[in-house]
Amino acid sequence: KLQAPVDGVLAGLRLVITAGPTREPIDPVRYISNHSSGKMGYALAAAARAAGAEVTLVSGPVALVAPDGVAVVPVVTAADMLAGASEAVDAGCDIFIATAAVADYRPDQCADQKIKKSESAMSLALVRNPDTLATIARRENAPFTVGFAAETTDVARYARDKMQRKNLNMIVANDVSRPGLGFNSDDNAVTVFWAGGEQPFEAQGKAELAAKLVALIADRYCDRAS
Ligand code: CTP
Numbered sequence: 403k404l405q406a407p408v409d410g411v412l413a414g415l416r417l418v419i420t421a422g423p424t425r426e427p428i429d430p431v432r433y434i435s436n437h438s439s440g441k442m443g444y445a446l447a448a449a450a451r452a453a454g455a456e457v458t459l460v461s462g463p464v465a466l467v468a469p470d471g472v473a474v475v476p477v478v479t480a481a482d483m484l485a486g487a488s489e490a491v492d493a494g495c496d497i498f499i500a501t502a503a504v505a506d507y508r509p510d511q512c513a514d515q516k517i518k519k520s521e522s523a524m525s526l527a528l529v530r531n532p533d534t535l536a537t538i539a540r541r542e543n544a545p546f547t548v549g550f551a552a553e554t555t556d557v558a559r560y561a562r563d564k565m566q567r568k569n570l571n572m573i574v575a576n577d578v579s580r581p582g583l584g585f586n587s588d589d590n591a592v593t594v595f596w597a598g599g600e601q602p603f604e605a606q607g608k609a610e611l612a613a614k615l616v617a618l619i620a621d622r623y624c625d626r627a628s
Protein backbone atom coordinates (compact mmCIF):
# COMPACT_ATOMS: atom_id res chain seq x y z
CA LYS A 403 0.00 0.00 0.00
CA LEU A 404 1.37 3.41 -0.93
CA GLN A 405 1.88 6.01 1.76
CA ALA A 406 1.76 9.75 1.42
CA PRO A 407 5.49 10.50 1.37
CA VAL A 408 6.85 12.63 4.18
CA ASP A 409 9.28 14.24 1.80
CA GLY A 410 12.69 14.91 3.22
CA VAL A 411 11.63 15.88 6.77
CA LEU A 412 14.44 13.68 8.08
CA ALA A 413 16.97 14.42 5.34
CA GLY A 414 20.52 14.35 6.67
CA LEU A 415 19.51 12.79 10.00
CA ARG A 416 20.75 9.45 11.29
CA LEU A 417 18.23 7.19 12.98
CA VAL A 418 18.81 4.02 14.97
CA ILE A 419 15.72 1.89 15.55
CA THR A 420 15.46 -1.26 17.68
CA ALA A 421 12.86 -3.82 16.65
CA GLY A 422 11.55 -7.30 17.27
CA PRO A 423 11.82 -9.55 20.30
CA THR A 424 14.95 -10.76 22.03
CA ARG A 425 15.59 -14.41 22.88
CA GLU A 426 17.24 -15.46 26.12
CA PRO A 427 18.59 -19.01 25.95
CA ILE A 428 17.72 -21.58 28.60
CA ASP A 429 19.65 -24.43 26.96
CA PRO A 430 20.69 -25.20 23.35
CA VAL A 431 17.07 -25.76 22.25
CA ARG A 432 14.97 -23.41 24.40
CA TYR A 433 14.58 -19.73 25.10
CA ILE A 434 12.45 -17.10 26.83
CA SER A 435 10.99 -14.40 24.59
CA ASN A 436 8.18 -11.89 24.10
CA HIS A 437 5.41 -11.54 21.55
CA SER A 438 6.72 -9.21 18.84
CA SER A 439 6.52 -9.42 15.08
CA GLY A 440 8.86 -6.46 14.53
CA LYS A 441 6.32 -4.95 12.13
CA MET A 442 6.08 -1.56 13.85
CA GLY A 443 9.86 -1.10 13.96
CA TYR A 444 10.32 -2.18 10.35
CA ALA A 445 7.47 0.09 9.24
CA LEU A 446 9.09 3.02 11.08
CA ALA A 447 12.44 2.24 9.47
CA ALA A 448 10.85 2.25 6.01
CA ALA A 449 8.97 5.49 6.74
CA ALA A 450 12.09 7.20 8.14
CA ARG A 451 14.08 6.09 5.10
CA ALA A 452 11.33 7.47 2.84
CA ALA A 453 11.60 10.74 4.78
CA GLY A 454 15.28 10.96 3.86
CA ALA A 455 16.97 9.57 7.00
CA GLU A 456 19.94 7.24 7.14
CA VAL A 457 18.51 4.31 9.08
CA THR A 458 20.05 1.47 11.07
CA LEU A 459 17.70 -1.20 12.34
CA VAL A 460 18.96 -3.22 15.30
CA SER A 461 16.70 -6.22 15.04
CA GLY A 462 15.93 -9.29 17.08
CA PRO A 463 14.80 -12.45 15.25
CA VAL A 464 11.80 -11.65 13.02
CA ALA A 465 10.32 -13.03 9.81
CA LEU A 466 10.56 -9.72 7.92
CA VAL A 467 12.65 -8.47 5.03
CA ALA A 468 14.73 -5.33 5.67
CA PRO A 469 13.24 -2.25 3.96
CA ASP A 470 15.23 -1.01 0.95
CA GLY A 471 18.14 1.21 1.88
CA VAL A 472 18.04 0.34 5.59
CA ALA A 473 21.07 -1.23 7.32
CA VAL A 474 20.18 -4.13 9.60
CA VAL A 475 22.21 -5.26 12.60
CA PRO A 476 20.84 -8.68 13.61
CA VAL A 477 20.86 -9.49 17.33
CA VAL A 478 19.47 -12.28 19.50
CA THR A 479 19.66 -11.51 23.22
CA ALA A 480 19.00 -8.33 25.21
CA ALA A 481 22.75 -8.08 25.85
CA ASP A 482 23.38 -8.29 22.07
CA MET A 483 20.75 -5.61 21.54
CA LEU A 484 22.47 -3.21 23.94
CA ALA A 485 25.85 -3.89 22.30
CA GLY A 486 24.48 -3.55 18.75
CA ALA A 487 22.53 -0.39 19.53
CA SER A 488 25.44 1.21 21.40
CA GLU A 489 27.76 0.57 18.48
CA ALA A 490 25.23 1.97 16.01
CA VAL A 491 24.74 5.08 18.16
CA ASP A 492 28.52 5.51 18.50
CA ALA A 493 28.71 5.60 14.71
CA GLY A 494 26.40 8.65 14.73
CA CYS A 495 22.77 9.00 15.75
CA ASP A 496 20.42 11.99 15.90
CA ILE A 497 17.23 10.12 16.79
CA PHE A 498 16.98 6.79 18.63
CA ILE A 499 13.68 4.90 18.51
CA ALA A 500 13.18 1.77 20.62
CA THR A 501 10.33 -0.44 19.44
CA ALA A 502 11.93 -3.72 20.49
CA ALA A 503 10.14 -6.05 22.91
CA VAL A 504 13.20 -6.80 25.00
CA ALA A 505 13.03 -9.68 27.49
CA ASP A 506 13.30 -8.07 30.92
CA TYR A 507 14.97 -11.17 32.41
CA ARG A 508 17.27 -13.93 31.24
CA PRO A 509 18.15 -17.29 32.79
CA ASP A 510 21.13 -16.70 35.08
CA GLN A 511 22.91 -19.42 33.13
CA CYS A 512 22.39 -21.26 29.87
CA ALA A 513 22.77 -25.04 30.27
CA ASP A 514 25.45 -26.53 27.97
CA GLN A 515 23.27 -29.52 27.15
CA LYS A 516 19.56 -29.90 26.62
CA ILE A 517 17.82 -30.05 30.00
CA LYS A 518 16.01 -33.39 30.35
CA LYS A 519 12.66 -33.45 32.06
CA SER A 520 12.59 -35.25 35.37
CA GLU A 521 10.61 -33.81 38.29
CA SER A 522 6.99 -32.80 38.01
CA ALA A 523 8.03 -29.16 38.28
CA MET A 524 11.13 -27.13 37.70
CA SER A 525 12.12 -23.54 38.27
CA LEU A 526 14.48 -21.21 36.49
CA ALA A 527 16.57 -18.55 38.18
CA LEU A 528 16.27 -15.31 36.21
CA VAL A 529 18.34 -12.13 36.32
CA ARG A 530 17.49 -8.66 35.02
CA ASN A 531 18.62 -7.68 31.53
CA PRO A 532 20.19 -4.33 30.68
CA ASP A 533 17.83 -1.65 29.37
CA THR A 534 19.02 -0.54 25.94
CA LEU A 535 16.77 2.51 25.68
CA ALA A 536 17.46 3.81 29.20
CA THR A 537 21.20 3.27 28.70
CA ILE A 538 21.24 5.22 25.42
CA ALA A 539 19.01 7.98 26.83
CA ARG A 540 21.34 8.51 29.80
CA ARG A 541 24.47 8.87 27.70
CA GLU A 542 26.27 12.17 27.53
CA ASN A 543 25.18 13.82 24.27
CA ALA A 544 22.31 11.36 24.03
CA PRO A 545 20.34 11.39 20.80
CA PHE A 546 16.69 12.48 20.76
CA THR A 547 15.05 9.38 22.24
CA VAL A 548 11.66 7.84 21.54
CA GLY A 549 10.40 4.83 23.49
CA PHE A 550 7.45 2.54 23.02
CA ALA A 551 5.34 1.24 25.87
CA ALA A 552 2.98 -1.70 25.58
CA GLU A 553 0.57 -1.59 28.49
CA THR A 554 -2.57 -3.47 29.39
CA THR A 555 -3.89 -0.97 31.96
CA ASP A 556 -3.46 2.70 33.04
CA VAL A 557 -1.76 3.35 29.70
CA ALA A 558 -1.24 7.12 29.99
CA ARG A 559 0.04 7.01 33.56
CA TYR A 560 2.49 4.14 32.98
CA ALA A 561 3.69 5.64 29.69
CA ARG A 562 4.39 9.11 31.10
CA ASP A 563 6.05 7.52 34.10
CA LYS A 564 8.33 5.47 31.80
CA MET A 565 9.19 8.54 29.75
CA GLN A 566 10.35 10.37 32.89
CA ARG A 567 12.13 7.41 34.47
CA LYS A 568 14.07 6.61 31.29
CA ASN A 569 14.75 10.26 30.47
CA LEU A 570 13.03 10.09 27.05
CA ASN A 571 11.91 12.89 24.74
CA MET A 572 8.78 11.02 23.61
CA ILE A 573 6.93 7.79 24.25
CA VAL A 574 4.49 5.94 22.02
CA ALA A 575 1.98 3.98 24.09
CA ASN A 576 -0.23 1.21 22.89
CA ASP A 577 -2.88 -0.60 24.81
CA VAL A 578 -2.15 -4.23 23.99
CA SER A 579 -5.32 -5.36 25.74
CA ARG A 580 -7.32 -4.08 22.73
CA PRO A 581 -8.18 -7.12 20.59
CA GLY A 582 -6.69 -7.21 17.08
CA LEU A 583 -4.21 -4.41 17.75
CA GLY A 584 -0.58 -4.12 18.77
CA PHE A 585 1.96 -6.91 18.68
CA ASN A 586 1.77 -9.43 15.86
CA SER A 587 -1.12 -7.51 14.31
CA ASP A 588 -1.03 -5.43 11.10
CA ASP A 589 -2.88 -2.57 12.77
CA ASN A 590 -2.05 -0.43 15.73
CA ALA A 591 -3.66 2.38 17.72
CA VAL A 592 -1.37 4.49 19.90
CA THR A 593 -1.13 7.67 21.91
CA VAL A 594 2.13 9.61 21.78
CA PHE A 595 3.23 11.56 24.85
CA TRP A 596 5.94 14.19 25.26
CA ALA A 597 6.70 16.73 27.99
CA GLY A 598 4.40 19.40 26.55
CA GLY A 599 1.60 17.40 24.98
CA GLU A 600 0.07 14.25 23.62
CA GLN A 601 -1.53 13.02 20.43
CA PRO A 602 -3.75 9.99 19.85
CA PHE A 603 -3.72 8.02 16.59
CA GLU A 604 -6.72 5.85 15.82
CA ALA A 605 -6.38 2.21 14.73
CA GLN A 606 -4.78 1.97 11.29
CA GLY A 607 -2.23 0.00 9.31
CA LYS A 608 1.29 0.06 10.72
CA ALA A 609 2.79 1.53 7.52
CA GLU A 610 0.30 4.38 7.52
CA LEU A 611 0.79 4.95 11.25
CA ALA A 612 4.58 4.82 10.86
CA ALA A 613 4.51 7.67 8.32
CA LYS A 614 2.47 9.80 10.75
CA LEU A 615 4.71 8.94 13.69
CA VAL A 616 7.79 9.88 11.65
CA ALA A 617 6.19 13.24 10.83
CA LEU A 618 5.38 13.87 14.51
CA ILE A 619 8.85 12.77 15.68
CA ALA A 620 10.49 15.04 13.08
CA ASP A 621 8.29 17.89 14.29
CA ARG A 622 9.17 17.37 17.97
CA TYR A 623 12.84 16.86 17.10
CA CYS A 624 12.96 20.21 15.29
CA ASP A 625 11.26 21.84 18.30
CA ARG A 626 13.52 20.18 20.90
CA ALA A 627 15.61 23.23 21.82
CA SER A 628 12.65 25.56 22.30
N1 CTP B 1 13.46 -1.37 26.49
C1 CTP B 1 14.81 -1.58 26.19
N2 CTP B 1 15.53 -2.51 26.87
C2 CTP B 1 14.94 -3.24 27.86
C3 CTP B 1 13.57 -3.05 28.16
C4 CTP B 1 12.85 -2.12 27.46
O1 CTP B 1 15.35 -0.90 25.29
N3 CTP B 1 15.67 -4.15 28.51
C5 CTP B 1 12.70 -0.34 25.77
C6 CTP B 1 11.64 -0.89 24.85
O2 CTP B 1 12.15 -1.09 23.55
C7 CTP B 1 10.59 0.23 24.88
C8 CTP B 1 10.73 0.82 26.26
O3 CTP B 1 12.03 0.43 26.73
O4 CTP B 1 10.88 1.25 23.96
C9 CTP B 1 9.69 0.41 27.24
O5 CTP B 1 9.66 -0.98 27.34
P1 CTP B 1 8.69 -1.67 28.38
O6 CTP B 1 8.89 -3.14 28.38
O7 CTP B 1 7.30 -1.12 28.15
O8 CTP B 1 9.22 -1.01 29.74
P2 CTP B 1 10.01 -1.58 30.95
O9 CTP B 1 10.87 -0.48 31.45
O10 CTP B 1 10.69 -2.87 30.64
O11 CTP B 1 8.87 -1.80 32.04
P3 CTP B 1 7.79 -3.01 32.25
O12 CTP B 1 8.07 -4.09 31.23
O13 CTP B 1 7.99 -3.42 33.66
O14 CTP B 1 6.43 -2.35 32.02
Ligand code: CA
Binds near residue numbers: 504505506
Ligand atom coordinates in the same frame (compact mmCIF):
# COMPACT_ATOMS: atom_id res chain seq x y z
CA1 CA C 1 9.68 -4.71 29.74
